[in-house]
Amino acid sequence: MDKIIIEGGVPLQGQVNISGAKNAALPILVSSLLTEGQNIYHNVPQLRDIDSIKELLSYLCADIQTEGDTVKIKADGLCKTEAPYDLVRKMRASVLVLGPLVARVKKARVSLPGGCAIGARPINLHLKGLARLGASIELKHGYVEASADRLVGDDFYFDMPTVTGTENIMMAAVLAKGKTVLRNAAREPEITALADVLNRMGADVQGAGSSVITINGVSELHPAEVTIIPDRIETGTFMVAAALTKGDVTISRCEPDHLRAVINKLKLTGSEVIVKDKEIRVKGPDRICSADIKTQPYPGFPTDMQAQFMVLMSVAKGLSVISETIFENRFIHVSELHRLGADIRISGDSAIIKGVPTLSGAPVMASDLRASASLILAGLVAEGSTEVSRVYHLDRGYEAMEKKFSALGARIQRVR
Numbered sequence: 125m126d127k128i129i130i131e132g133g134v135p136l137q138g139q140v141n142i143s144g145a146k147n148a149a150l151p152i153l154v155s156s157l158l159t160e161g162q163n164i165y166h167n168v169p170q171l172r173d174i175d176s177i178k179e180l181l182s183y184l185c186a187d188i189q190t191e192g193d194t195v196k197i198k199a200d201g202l203c204k205t206e207a208p209y210d211l212v213r214k215m216r217a218s219v220l221v222l223g224p225l226v227a228r229v230k231k232a233r234v235s236l237p238g239g240c241a242i243g244a245r246p247i248n249l250h251l252k253g254l255a256r257l258g259a260s261i262e263l264k265h266g267y268v269e270a271s272a273d274r275l276v277g278d279d280f281y282f283d284m285p286t287v288t289g290t291e292n293i294m295m296a297a298v299l300a301k302g303k304t305v306l307r308n309a310a311r312e313p314e315i316t317a318l319a320d321v322l323n324r325m326g327a328d329v330q331g332a333g334s335s336v337i338t339i340n341g342v343s344e345l346h347p348a349e350v351t352i353i354p355d356r357i358e359t360g361t362f363m364v365a366a367a368l369t370k371g372d373v374t375i376s377r378c379e380p381d382h383l384r385a386v387i388n389k390l391k392l393t394g395s396e397v398i399v400k401d402k403e404i405r406v407k408g409p410d411r412i413c414s415a416d417i418k419t420q421p422y423p424g425f426p427t428d429m430q431a432q433f434m435v436l437m438s439v440a441k442g443l444s445v446i447s448e449t450i451f452e453n454r455f456i457h458v459s460e461l462h463r464l465g466a467d468i469r470i471s472g473d474s475a476i477i478k479g480v481p482t483l484s485g486a487p488v489m490a491s492d493l494r495a496s497a498s499l500i501l502a503g504l505v506a507e508g509s510t511e512v513s514r515v516y517h518l519d520r521g522y523e524a525m526e527k528k529f530s531a532l533g534a535r536i537q538r539v540r
């Protein structure tokens with residue numbers, strides 16, 4: 125298993141390009157199931173999660189060709205309608221095939237994903253939404269079995285905004301008969317990106333990016349050629365890295381509009397943030413100021429940036445409180461940050477962080493994707509050597525992270 129070793133203390137300098145967004149690419153690649161013909165996707169990041177979704181689509185007999193960051197998918201003759209446990213447990217976003225399969229081939233059998241390190245993460249709202257469109261849903265032997273001759277549009281209210289839930293039902297509704305209205309829908313940029321792709325395929329989706337999405341069903345779709353939007357969480361991670369190391373980094377090929385909450389918080393910590401079109405330049409302050417954070421659905425502060433921000437607060441001047449309102453167990457990185465000398469106390473859904481002047485390097489273990497990123501960030505600023513093991517979590521969602529940091533001057537290497 126790979127490890128990443130970092131000798132901390134180098135202020136990052138230079139320019140870095142952001143890759144395509146994992147969480148936009150996953151549903152968009154799945155949307156290829158909705159039509160015959162060849163879909164072409166550009167700017168697809170090379171990640172383990174993308175490999176996992178390609179593996180699932182291949183299992184369903186879609187034809188997939190990858191050339192660099194371009195992926196071509198043709199799902200003409202689907203030979204299976206099942207997402208097996210082995211594939212779903214590797215990556216829970218696999219449940220995204222449920223809606224498209226029922227919409228296009230009238231049935232699907234998808235393993236229930238089970239819990240994950242950061243929380244229970246049920247999919248009850250995906251199932252309720254699909255049932256509202258007329259699908260019959262049964263839970264048997266750990267699988268969801270869903271079927272419908274043709275889905276019929278209806279009005280559906282999400283009890284809470286769910287990103288993949290909204291994506292799943294949106295993909296089901298595009299081929300349903302009549303109009304579907306999704307209320308209290310998630311508003312993340314990845315939802316808007318998926319709606320744009322569906323519309324390019326001939327769907328009629330209105331209002332994505334707001335909490336009410338209206339979908340007028342069509343009888344068939346056609347393939348599309350699209351470019352995946354930049355990854356806002358990778359962007360935010362590099363922003364924090366620049367601030368943390370007192371560096372000066374220009375982050376290019378990103379979408380600053382998707383990061384307003386992160387930009388605002390970073391400015392409060394004393395960092396200089398200069399936004400220009402598709403570029404963000406971050407200059408770190410001499411001593412970081414503390415700031416409180418509460419994670420919220422978009423456009424609030426993203427839960428996927430919570431762990432990285434906690435590292436920044438660990439070396440800030442003063443006390444800060446970070447409240448995690450999305451996932452019930454997303455503080456797993458705290459005990460590893462303790463090993464690096466951070467002073468953090470958990471109380472319910474909040475972490476109280478007393479900034480310390482420096483962290484000190486130590487061996488630590490990654491437990492999930494964003495927790496891994498936070499440990500790498502901590503290593504960049506810690507005195508001495510930090511060894512992060514189980515970096516396969518990192519490889520799920522960050523493309524060539526150590527190479528990008530190394531190009532900014534970090535002393536970082538991967539060892540096998």
Ligand code: EPU
Pocket residue numbers: 147150217243244245246247248249250251284285286287288289310314427428450451452493494521
């Ligand atoms: N929820 C339910 N029932 C449902 C669905 C969700 O109770 O049927 C709850 C969840 O337990 C959670 C909240 O609703 O408390 C929001 O979860 P959501 O469904 O929005 O999360 P997700 O769709 O499973 C996506 C991202 C996550 C990101 C969250 C929140 C993808 C593939 N994953 O997950 O990304 O943290 O939205 O923004 O889009 C990551 O990239 O590291 C990652 C975990």
